[in-house]
Amino acid sequence: MERGHRVRIYTPFGELIPGMAYLVRRLLENTSNDSFLRQSFTEHIAVEKLLMKPSRHAAAEPPIHDPPKSGFSNEPLTDFSQETNRTAMQEALALVREQFGSEYRLIIDGKSCDSRATLVSRNPSKRSEIIGRVASATADQASDAVDAARRAYPMWCATRSKPARSIWN
């Protein structure tokens, strides 16, 4: 203050546990790679770039095309600065919304079966919205599932690795 700088005194107020949680979250946010604070202070990225509209990033930086590598490579993330991707996502959200409230039965040994109990999946952002109702298996049904797996085991064991792998691919 003697040097003419403004000083802000930051005083936590309230219950300890939520306060601690808040401070931990601030720490994580401020040190995150994506944090504006860190990017501007440590990496000296210009404010104009940080505040640039995401859709303009697509124009500013052309997408990087890595040459295809042999063997495993990570699936690239969707670039939502591209409008086609945003549209596709919006359409998917609408498509999924139409299926809300459906019932999902158990599938044991290839057969669909019911269970008296259900688990209700709710949208955490809007608890009144029911995503769907999933059958909740009993201990007996879980046991049946394991038995079915055991019966299938010899067949699976004998399957050569190539056709088995192709299921994953």
Added chain:
Amino acid sequence: MAAEMRERRFELAAWVLFETGKPWAEADADVAETIDFCMYYAHEMKRLAVPQQCDFLGEENSYAYRSRGVCVVIARGISRWPFWLG
């Protein structure tokens, strides 16, 4: 499986989004990671399907993998529960 997931990527991301409350980028990343799981384990199986050589001077050694049987994965309690799609 990975191919199917790539086809229906946005639909899967939408389900993740609604069930977990994750934003678009996070939900999309979950789908990408699931695809990675499928591809990675398929790739590893290819490598591990043949006996692995581990020779020392004067010795010829190899080891091979055999399946053990059925295993149950308790996904919710033990592994990372936010990774719903996995």
